[in-house]
Amino acid sequence: MSTSIEIRAKDGSGAFQGYLAVPECGSGPGIVLLQEIFGVNGTMRQIADYYAEEGYVVLVPDLFWRQKAGVELGYTQQDWQKAFGFYQAFDQDLGIDDIDATVQALRQRSECSGAVGTLGFCLGARLAYLSACRCDVDVAVGYYGMGIENHLDEATNIKGRLVLHFAGNDEFCPTAARQDICVALQERDNIELYTYPDVDHAFARPASEHYHKPSALMAHQRSVTAFRQAMGPNYDLSMLWDKHCEYEFSSRNVEATMATMVAEPYVNHIPTLTGGVGATELFRFYKHHFVDSNPDDTQLLPISRTIGATQIVDEVLFSFTHDREIDWLLPGIAPTGKRVEIPLVAIVKFRGDKLYHEHIYWDQASVLVQIGVLDPAGLPVAGRETAAKLLDETLESNGLMAKWAQSAHQSGKSA
CATH class of the missing domain: 3.40.50.1820 (Alpha/Beta hydrolase fold, catalytic domain)
Incomplete structure (x- = not known):
């Protein structure tokens, strides 16, 4: 105006x-x-x-x-x-x-x-x-x-x-x-x-x-x-983001999801280059390739949340059963029936009291290992262990490093 x-x-x-x-x-x-x-x-x-x-x-x-x-x-x-x-x-x-x-x-x-x-x-x-x-x-x-x-x-x-x-x-x-x-x-x-x-x-x-x-x-x-x-003005960004996620994953209402965003928002799922720029393209993405593409047992377990003046950084444990083709996460891969658990980070930017954009990050190699389409042998990648260690930091570290055992002798400590 x-x-x-x-x-x-x-x-x-x-x-x-x-x-x-x-x-x-x-x-x-x-x-x-x-x-x-x-x-x-x-x-x-x-x-x-x-x-x-x-x-x-x-x-x-x-x-x-x-x-x-x-x-x-x-x-x-x-x-x-x-x-x-x-x-x-x-x-x-x-x-x-x-x-x-x-x-x-x-x-x-x-x-x-x-x-x-x-x-x-x-x-x-x-x-x-x-x-x-x-x-x-x-x-x-x-x-x-x-x-x-x-x-x-x-x-x-x-x-x-x-x-x-x-x-x-x-x-x-x-x-x-x-x-x-x-x-x-x-x-x-x-x-x-x-x-x-x-x-x-x-x-x-x-x-x-x-x-x-x-x-x-x-x-x-x-x-x-x-x-x-x-x-000011000061907005409850945490509440606004929770409501957006509710429309995406719980009520699965595309129109309500878009109503939480600015007139021309964008979403970028970094590992797979999926999402949309602008209201028209993003509505199409949500309607046909995201909201109803998520398995019924999809869960987002909050691990941490950092709230700034203009954005939120969310760390979550994202889990689901691969019982359908998931366009935004595993495009072109037929359902395997495998259970997947991955750490996921969302950087969510606001303009005023509306979402402006989402940058979403996860380890795609870990997803591919868990559904059985990537053999981790000889590669510096891990499967569900990444999610397990997020919840329990005392689990083994450095298991992918062949030289880890050697440094134990060099430092005089046991491996």
């Missing part, structure tokens, strides 16, 4: 526009999203919508309005030249005043639950830092900011939480600048500084030639964690 709203300038010089994105639930903590030098373009709106899906009311002010209202540039060479022109003419102090006005406007919105933070990229990252120094914000997050090292004397004013993400190869914030920032800020309990090695400026922007997905994902998780800790 998005719209454009008007924000009054603090100095009485006029009004400027802001793009407002609201979560599906209709309310939440606020984030003022601060633009790159390209204006409030499609990238900024996508980020706003992304964080709205995380549960935030996001307002993106047009910070170049004093030069030209509605600046919206792409990433061609010509647009880069225009963007640098706007950047060079930008009055930073008036920009901070406009950000403060945006923070106040967002706090007054009925959709905003009260707490407000800032999030910025490139130019917006420096402005996010300065907003932490000069404005009443609960948390500020900045990606690959430039020029922050020139304003470190203001850091004593930071009262909320600050998270800064740096690119290791960023020419706009070179090593010397990062070192100055770290020396000044790293000892503060309310400040987190992260550098992503071997990536460049704009590593978190999908349209960038420097986009680096692993670093972008890690940075996003850290950012949302900071927002959650400082402002």
Whole structure:
């Protein structure tokens, strides 16, 4: 849910526009999203919508309005030249005043639950830092900011939480600048500084030639964690995941399963490359190749669960009788009637109160050994022993290592 709203300038010089994105639930903590030098373009709106899906009311002010209202540039060479022109003419102090006005406007919105933070990229990252120094914000997050090292004397004013993400190869914030920032800020309990090695400026922007997905994902998780800790909203991820699994394995209701997920989710069973990307493909996968493909005696025995701000890591003992072809686990293999028990790990990511994706891992070699289609002789693989040792760590270790007995004599211990 998005719209454009008007924000009054603090100095009485006029009004400027802001793009407002609201979560599906209709309310939440606020984030003022601060633009790159390209204006409030499609990238900024996508980020706003992304964080709205995380549960935030996001307002993106047009910070170049004093030069030209509605600046919206792409990433061609010509647009880069225009963007640098706007950047060079930008009055930073008036920009901070406009950000403060945006923070106040967002706090007054009925959709905003009260707490407000800032999030910025490139130019917006420096402005996010300065907003932490000069404005009443609960948390500020900045990606690959430039020029922050020139304003470190203001850091004593930071009262909320600050998270800064740096690119290791960023020419706009070179090593010397990062070192100055770290020396000044790293000892503060309310400040987190992260550098992503071997990536460049704009590593978190999908349209960038420097986009680096692993670093972008890690940075996003850290950012949302900071927002959650400082402002909420906090969701019962454990309950949400349990309900999802109930629909998958107990009531076997595909529609209810999909209703627990975001509009465009994905599932990836790593060992077999099965699952689906997007609602249409994932519904097809669940409907025809997963929910009703699982044996009736399928069991998931919880071993451990780690709950973070944005994801769950579940360790379970997964067991079943291979009494039918199981498309997602053993595609193309006829039923063998064998009982299988395997340790299984699920990394489940959420956006807001909906599942975004599942990464599921298990030892496929152990499954193949247990159903009798892989001979373990001479191979470093094991069958049901892997499940047994998960439950009883005192069972034999290192039995597959031929040199294990030799090291006993070398260390003076018995095998």
